[in-house]
Amino acid sequence: MNAKFQELKHRLAEIVDLRMISSLLDWDLQALMPPAGTPVRAEQAATVQRIAHERFTSAEIGRLLEELQPYEEGLDPESDEASLIRVAHRDWEKARKVPVELEGEMAQAAATALPAWVEARRNSDFAAFLPYLQRAVDVRCRYIACFDGDGPAYDYALDDYEEGMKTHEVDAVFDELKRELPALIAEARANPVDDSFLAGPFPIDKQRELNAVVLRQFGWSPDSWRFDEIVHPAAYHLATTDIRITTRYAEDSLESLFSTMHEFGHGLYERQVDAALERTPLAGGVSLGLHESQSRMWENLVGRSLPFLRWLFPRVQEVFPEQFGSVDVDEFYRAVNKIQPSLIRVDADQVTYNMHVILRFELEQEMLDGSIALRELPDAWGAKMQEYLGIDVPEDRLGVLQDMHWSGGAIGYFPTYSLGNVMSLQIWERIREELPDLDSQFEDGEFGVLRDWLRENLHRYGRKFTPQETLVRAAGAPLDPGPYIRYLKQKVAELAGAAA
């Protein structure tokens, strides 16, 4: 039995190697590849993905998993070994249901739609994008049809990003947000915050300096991390010991500073997965929601907190004396927490962000069940933006065409952003209870205790348990929007009080 287990582990390790190599191919493409290399790189990436898929869905892996079932049943279910067999079996069953031709068609549709979306967004021309979007939705529906369950189609869309999460569970959370957030948005609107000093200019070499200071303090080190510039910031992991985060700079904004903290949060999750899980399918964050809980935590709960800003702001002033010489830390705190409805999701504040997500979640369900014709999306988008945020969408570029996700067939992805917000506060409330001293640590620029807590209670597990089990381990409770809503209410009240 042990020989069979070693054989399974070896085969899975090869597949994980190939997947990590896919990440490297993507990172390299995005961060530094000479542009003329693009067409050949697309072929190289497709080859690796195809081989990884073929090898993983092979009959040999299935046979090994089958034969190892009794062995698994004799193990402690929390052991690395039992978890490996259990999770690999679940992944294998799911992957086997998707024909390799459909996998290829999905990749091909995504690759074709991406440049079409770039072009359509540039020209704010939804009609030009419509056939590509139609194909993306069609292919996504055929993918979903591979799974012969009873639930709504959207359950299967969600499952790719937040395994096991059901549409009705998201509904329950989002309904509560929809009940609570409008009043908060109205309150924030009535108490405007001055953030004019955040318009820069902030010379980019100075921003680089500042980001490096923050990353070092957070726990980034060149020994096992990189930090590069890129068009679409993201975090990549090629091993728990090779984490690559990225950012982009603009002269007229400090957005890169907070975006860098965000990517650090993603990277730290991967960095702190138990080294014993390296080169297994368990080495990685368990779901997009839990991943986002970590990025949002470092960006918002650490990065935009007053105690941390007491440590950071003198350094910001030192780097940008002209811009911040006459600003104090409280003004800076309010400015970087400003709440104000806006058109673009990625620029949205902590409160309104969720309304952008809810809008997409609602439209996506209609797209999949066919209750909306795709050509009606721009109007539906405009109506919801008016309803949820009270603003007009002047052109599709700033509305339905703003995100790349749908072009790649990633329908079901958006909800995880808000679920991440919700989870981050559940975990944060527990951390605050267990680490009452956190504020004074942040004021001193000390983050090791927080990092250790996160490793011990969340990161180290990797994919050993389901996302839901993992959340309970970290937060002590299943999904619950309560802590997040409490946090937002307090934030809005604080900002309103300060403004009044």
Place this chain on the structure above:
Amino acid sequence: MNAKFQELKHRLAEIVDLRMISSLLDWDLQALMPPAGTPVRAEQAATVQRIAHERFTSAEIGRLLEELQPYEEGLDPESDEASLIRVAHRDWEKARKVPVELEGEMAQAAATALPAWVEARRNSDFAAFLPYLQRAVDVRCRYIACFDGDGPAYDYALDDYEEGMKTHEVDAVFDELKRELPALIAEARANPVDDSFLAGPFPIDKQRELNAVVLRQFGWSPDSWRFDEIVHPAAYHLATTDIRITTRYAEDSLESLFSTMHEFGHGLYERQVDAALERTPLAGGVSLGLHESQSRMWENLVGRSLPFLRWLFPRVQEVFPEQFGSVDVDEFYRAVNKIQPSLIRVDADQVTYNMHVILRFELEQEMLDGSIALRELPDAWGAKMQEYLGIDVPEDRLGVLQDMHWSGGAIGYFPTYSLGNVMSLQIWERIREELPDLDSQFEDGEFGVLRDWLRENLHRYGRKFTPQETLVRAAGAPLDPGPYIRYLKQKVAELAGAAA
């Protein structure tokens, strides 16, 4: 038949993708990977190599090659299609002879020996390296034993780097070099050249600037090339449209300038392979000798030529006014062409370099046929250094331990360096005949005509023809040391005349 050919091409394209990905893994490791990622990267690299080897040596590829034989015979042998089948068949026959376990053992032996060599060289401790070297030689002998030919073992060692080249052919060339070079070395010794102004200091950011100017002028462009810093400079190609050259800097030398021209020569060869060969096993330089002919050409025949230095030197003076304010271009020319025996191969001049190679070529043959015990290598090395270059080897660090090649089992590699020198002059003489205007072009910083000639007469062929056939196409004649010896004689006479 056409469907079978497409099937073969598709399978080979996947294997080429995997090999290019191996290069990316290596480039990334060497150039920028966080160091803690090394152990996992080693596994990832081994996985890709193993899968590429398995897929290439598969029975399916053999069956397709077999079935396509009549198809090949009906094609023009110079066509891309016939060449693809012919070369793939030869590669497949050779690769099939090596058991996959031995492949793994070779990779493992090399991986283990490399750090042992680094350590042994640092401590100048040959005895510590001896067991690793013994294993490298043993494994290499077992590899050679896979090929059941009549020739000397060294023929098979050579074949991996210079396909089809025989030991007796190398002997013939090297015998002639051994006859001619000692007198040249003596003459150079009698007429010392002043190169004291090449000792720097040359601030590294200024060197970067200068290298960028030279590369742009040669024809490097960011569209399809990168240029990075690395510990062991080399050229990598990930596609004909993705060429990555590298260098390293030292404050006390301009070596990086010439090393960069050298790597440009390697890169240009890969860059100018016919785009129609992309993603086939034909896309790449045909042998190490021909590759080195191109790097040496750009480093020495262009880079150290007086006409080119007339273009370059004012720019060198502009970047380093203090160091070169009172030097003229003729003095600079003599200094960068200085001939003087020295201990280290990679630092050697154009004449003595070959004696370093001949020494290794002779020892390697004895290592493979067992006529020398490996423990005697340091003494044998010292004796030959005394005989060929008239200098003492004070410690093994500066002698037998200086090169990494043997630690990786690369026995048979060194001769290609001198063969490259020889070929470069054969090709160069033909270029000078066909492009009589070259000197004035170099004085104007114009290299497009040379690049075009090289593309048309050498680079575009990739691996379509054997190295010997390719040399004849480029140079108009088979291997012949005559042009190289003429060139060295003229160079030495010129330097002696100037010194006198």
